[in-house]
Amino acid sequence: MKDKNLVDSALETKDVTCVFQVSQGFMKGKKPLAAVKGVSLKVPKGQVVGLVGESGCGKSTLASILLGLQAPTKGDVLYSGESASGFNRKDVARRIQPIFQDPYSSLNPTKTIRSIVSQPLRIHNVGDPSEWNAKVAEILDLVGLPRRAAGSYPSQLSGGQRQRVAIARALIMRPEIVICDEPTSALDVSVQSQILNLLQDLKEELGLTYLLISHNLAVVEHLADRVAVMYLGRIVEEGPSEDVFADPRHPYTRALLESVLTPDPTLSVPDTHLGAVFPNPIDPPSGCVFHPRCADCIDKCKTIAPEPIQDGDHMAECHLADRSCQ
Amino acid sequence: MTMISTPGKSFDEIAQETLEPSPFSKLRKRIFGNYSFLAGLIIIMAIFAMALLAPLIAPHNPYETDLASRLMNPFWHEVKTDEEHPLGTDKVGRDYLSRLVYGAQISLLIGFSTMLISGTIGTVLGVAAGYFGGRVDMVVNFIINTRLAMPVFLVAMAAVVAFGASLMVVILVLGLFLWDRFAVVMRSITMQARDLDYVKAARAMGCSTPYIIVREIFPNVIGSLTVVATVEMANAILLEAALSFLGFGVQAPTPSWGLMLNEAREYMFFSPWLLALPGACLFLLVLAINLFGDGLRDVTLEKGR
Amino acid sequence: MSILEVENLTVDIPVAAGMLHPVRSISFSVEKGETLCIVGESGCGKSLTSLALMGLLPKAAIRRADKLLFRGEEIGDLPERKMAHLRGGAMSMIFQEPMTSLNPAYTIGDQLMEVFRRHVTRDKAAARDRAIYLLEKVGISSAASRLGQYPHQLSGGLRQRVMIAMALMCEPELIIADEPTTALDVTIQAQILHLLAELQNEFDMGLILITHDLGVVARIADKVQVMYAGRTVEEGPARAVFDSPQHPYTQGLLRCIPIPGKTKRGERLGAVPGIVPNLVGDLSGCMFRNRCPHAAPVCATADDSLVTGPDGHANACIRPEPERVAEAVA
Numbered sequence: 001m002k003d004k005n006l007v008d009s010a011l012e013t014k015d016v017t018c019v020f021q022v023s024q025g026f027m028k029g030k031k032p033l034a035a036v037k038g039v040s041l042k043v044p045k046g047q048v049v050g051l052v053g054e055s056g057c058g059k060s061t062l063a064s065i066l067l068g069l070q071a072p073t074k075g076d077v078l079y080s081g082e083s084a085s086g087f088n089r090k091d092v093a094r095r096i097q098p099i100f101q102d103p104y105s106s107l108n109p110t111k112t113i114r115s116i117v118s119q120p121l122r123i124h125n126v127g128d129p130s131e132w133n134a135k136v137a138e139i140l141d142l143v144g145l146p147r148r149a150a151g152s153y154p155s156q157l158s159g160g161q162r163q164r165v166a167i168a169r170a171l172i173m174r175p176e177i178v179i180c181d182e183p184t185s186a187l188d189v190s191v192q193s194q195i196l197n198l199l200q201d202l203k204e205e206l207g208l209t210y211l212l213i214s215h216n217l218a219v220v221e222h223l224a225d226r227v228a229v230m231y232l233g234r235i236v237e238e239g240p241s242e243d244v245f246a247d248p249r250h251p252y253t254r255a256l257l258e259s260v261l262t263p264d265p266t267l268s269v270p271d272t273h274l275g276a277v278f279p280n281p282i283d284p285p286s287g288c289v290f291h292p293r294c295a296d297c298i299d300k301c302k303t304i305a306p307e308p309i310q311d312g313d314h315m316a317e318c319h320l321a322d323r324s325c326q
Numbered sequence: 327m328t329m330i331s332t333p334g335k336s337f338d339e340i341a342q343e344t345l346e347p348s349p350f351s352k353l354r355k356r357i358f359g360n361y362s363f364l365a366g367l368i369i370i371m372a373i374f375a376m377a378l379l380a381p382l383i384a385p386h387n388p389y390e391t392d393l394a395s396r397l398m399n400p401f402w403h404e405v406k407t408d409e410e411h412p413l414g415t416d417k418v419g420r421d422y423l424s425r426l427v428y429g430a431q432i433s434l435l436i437g438f439s440t441m442l443i444s445g446t447i448g449t450v451l452g453v454a455a456g457y458f459g460g461r462v463d464m465v466v467n468f469i470i471n472t473r474l475a476m477p478v479f480l481v482a483m484a485a486v487v488a489f490g491a492s493l494m495v496v497i498l499v500l501g502l503f504l505w506d507r508f509a510v511v512m513r514s515i516t517m518q519a520r521d522l523d524y525v526k527a528a529r530a531m532g533c534s535t536p537y538i539i540v541r542e543i544f545p546n547v548i549g550s551l552t553v554v555a556t557v558e559m560a561n562a563i564l565l566e567a568a569l570s571f572l573g574f575g576v577q578a579p580t581p582s583w584g585l586m587l588n589e590a591r592e593y594m595f596f597s598p599w600l601l602a603l604p605g606a607c608l609f610l611l612v613l614a615i616n617l618f619g620d621g622l623r624d625v626t627l628e629k630g631r
Numbered sequence: 632m633s634i635l636e637v638e639n640l641t642v643d644i645p646v647a648a649g650m651l652h653p654v655r656s657i658s659f660s661v662e663k664g665e666t667l668c669i670v671g672e673s674g675c676g677k678s679l680t681s682l683a684l685m686g687l688l689p690k691a692a693i694r695r696a697d698k699l700l701f702r703g704e705e706i707g708d709l710p711e712r713k714m715a716h717l718r719g720g721a722m723s724m725i726f727q728e729p730m731t732s733l734n735p736a737y738t739i740g741d742q743l744m745e746v747f748r749r750h751v752t753r754d755k756a757a758a759r760d761r762a763i764y765l766l767e768k769v770g771i772s773s774a775a776s777r778l779g780q781y782p783h784q785l786s787g788g789l790r791q792r793v794m795i796a797m798a799l800m801c802e803p804e805l806i807i808a809d810e811p812t813t814a815l816d817v818t819i820q821a822q823i824l825h826l827l828a829e830l831q832n833e834f835d836m837g838l839i840l841i842t843h844d845l846g847v848v849a850r851i852a853d854k855v856q857v858m859y860a861g862r863t864v865e866e867g868p869a870r871a872v873f874d875s876p877q878h879p880y881t882q883g884l885l886r887c888i889p890i891p892g893k894t895k896r897g898e899r900l901g902a903v904p905g906i907v908p909n910l911v912g913d914l915s916g917c918m919f920r921n922r923c924p925h926a927a928p929v930c931a932t933a934d935d936s937l938v939t940g941p942d943g944h945a946n947a948c949i950r951p952e953p954e955r956v957a958e959a960v961a
Contacts, residue, residue, distance in 0.1 A: 069529050089529075090532035093531050106524050108524045156349075188672040222897070245891065260817065261824075265852075
């Protein structure tokens with residue numbers, strides 16, 4: 001196995017925490033909600049890291065922080081080893097770009113495709129208007145859209161074509177990292193595979209690094225080199241895809257994997273033993289935050305929060321993951 | 327470079343099949359299918375042309391009195407008519423047609439300038455509240471509520487008493503008071519637009535906040551803005567007429583439709599047309615503006631997405 | 632006797648450009664305790680089919696069917712009042728978004744009991760008992776105290792559980808679930824589907840599940856019906872359809888999804904290029920022909936009715952499998 005320290009990380013977070021003050025209602029004052037709690041994550045150059053977790057686990061907040069849209073309360077984000085603290089918005093934008101889930105709301109309906117795709121060039125004052133058209137044509141070729149599409153409006157395109165436009169806009173400045181936030185979950189099955197293939201081709205062709213946020217574990221397993229599992233603001237398990245999918249150490253990861261419904265008619269719907277109640281993030285459970293839903297919970301879990309346990313390249317935050325003392 | 331495996335057909339061909347008509351050709355179709363919008367537009371254009379070309383259209387000077395031909399009847403009467411004055415004259419012998427034509431100037435001037443002033447104030451406040459939220463939103467909401475607690479009509483009358491009656495005062499007072507609907511509507515629309523992914527994408531691209539507000543959000547709220555603007559314009563025209571009728575608005579001898587109604591009161595039973603003609607003009611203009619606004623909403627704000 | 636038997640159900644909607652044919656002559660039946668999955672992509676007519684069964688189509692839509700038998704009785708011509716009595720009673724529906732299908736102004740207790748009192752008995756205590764019993768059945772702890780809560784106080788997963796409880800209030804014989812788990816997280820999706828399958832078994836109900844997710848279909852369906860552009864292109868027992876898909880559309884769909892353990896990591900996925908055709912005006916031939924790798928001139932005109940094989944596995948491909956294989960070899 002490759003030593004992970006030898007691979008340069010394109011993106012790294014160091015102990016990033018983000019706390020929101022949430023209003024409790026009229027005249028009730030505010031309470032802190034830690035959407036992201038001390039997350040340290042490395043995204044190696046040229047690789048795909050999958051980030052999975054339920055809605056409300058903090059993955060969208062983490063994505064906002066990485067994109068520079070949200071300042072972390074604590075901690076640091078590093079792009080290719082450089083701290084973002086000295087960067088302005090445009091510096092960050094040149095390094096990292098997003099692709100969103102819903103291709104219907106991610107494109108401004110009042111603008112032409114040409115104007116949408118060339119917008120980053122205008123914002124960053126790259127070249128002059130005569131070059132922009134050529135660059136737009138080039139990137140449309142790259143994402144598999146006809147050049148004629150440049151003159152049309154988003155409402156004239158299908159969902160898959162719009163997602164291609166969104167990808168073109170993200171890539172026209174040739175960023176190093178792309179955050180794909182559920183890039184296919186709003187699309188039809190037959191279109192999904194085309195977008196996934198495209199993302200993969202572009203990665204090879206342009207040497208991109210992806211952070212792939214998705215709830216579709218089959219997609220993550222298919223594309224990702226490494227996987228990070230998030231639960232209530234923490235990364236509870238992280239490691240190479242093969243390891244995590246073959247040998248999940250955290251009970252939450254196991255539940256997630258059990259929940260994946262592969263199209264196998266010989267199997268029935270699994271019982272995940274997770275319980276029906278999702279904890280309130282404003283008032284998280286004591287000890288290990290997962291313990292109220294955990295089938296393997298022991299007494300220790302209710303009082304003591306587990307420390308990350310590193311086993312080679314594979315980290316898990318669970319008292320029971322420590323194989324050495326079992 | 328081929329990115330997609332497309333047996334049988336190239337992506338280009340498939341895209342050609344999917345390319346719907348452009349939004350503009352669809353818009354054109356909706357405009358010409360919307361009769362109330364077209365009717366409103368035509369009447370407004372007609373009144374606008376009348377106001378603009380008043381010196382050419384009006385047969386007389388609207389201020390010129392001629393006591394010799396007071397209260398002449400309009401052309402459809404049998405007696406006491408005059409070829410010179412097709413719509414008759416008022417109590418001091420001014421040509422009624424000319425006064426009606428010039429009255430359009432006053433109404434449109436009031437309508438447009440009030441709408442511009444209130445639209446600017448309301449849009450700035452509403453967009454700021456909607457985009458920034460939090461404290462800004464709280465402050466703007468407070469200002470809106472304060473404004474809503476004040477009766478426009480009474481305050482306008484008080485202002486006229488305090489500063490003296492003039493066209494300028496009426497425009498300023500109405501302009502400073504009719505912005506609330508702009509603010510409320512702009513606030514809620516901006517709030518919705520702010521959370522859309524394309525705004526997020528623009529921020530992630532490094533766009534500045536003013537750029538995002540002006541270039542990303544504004545084009546998408548402009549439809550609703552014009553609809554509110556038409557409503558407020560009609561409102562301002564009616565308020566001016568009401569103020570002038572009560573003597574708190576435009577002062578004599580300016581030819582304002584509201585003022586003409588006031589002056590016609592005494593002759594209501596013997597010369598009802600004096601009352602009916604400016605009333606009909608007001609009615610027609612306000613109706614046209616509302617038809618236009620309603621149609622505009624149907625035309626610009628597509629159903630669904 | 633089948634709970635529901637549908638023969639040649641057709642839905643037409645007049646639009647500006649002509650007549651839209653979103654559902655054309657589809658037939659199916661559901662037995663007691665059986666799960667039928669209708670699967671297809673957006674625009675294939677699966678949701679309109681479910682609305683047509685419930686008599687909930689938009690006003691402009693025209694529904695026709697040779698047979699629409701519920702418990703052996705024709706319901707195609709029932710007056711709205713009688714249909715309303717069936718809905719929520721013997722035949723109930725679960726929608727995709729539980730937030731919009733629960734009324735935010737009433738407590739969940741009120742809403743659960745209201746259904747029961749309208750359809751079964753006015754007895755308030757009996758309604759309350761039934762509500763608590765079912766909330767516990769769907770895995771909601773301390774059910775009695777939950778009755779007083781409003782929908783916004785519950786998470787998405789809990790709301791969908793409440794929706795299921797509500798659908799079960801009047802002991803329905805048939806449940807129609809339209810994408811019941813699409814808005815939910817994977818873990819919750821698995822839980823809800825598990826629950827649905829369990830309850831269906833326990834109460835011996837017929838279940839029609841409408842979804843676009845092939846994984847869900849494979850795990851829960853007894854019978855599968857694949858829809859494309861308003862037509863059934865393939866139907867049969869779930870095992871047969873997944874193990875040996877026969878229609879090129881079904882085959883294409885199954886190649887599009889990465890299957891852990893089967894598709895290699897990073898391998899290119901199959902694709903079904905192109906888009907769904909316009910369904911306005913006169914339609915003929917196979918609707919999939921413009922995206923089909925095996926399309927031939929005959930596909931534009933021939934009859935695209937289902938041809939049933941020996942094991943009840945039917946498909947609507949105009950060109951028989953051997954012909955397609957021979958072509959691929961050549």
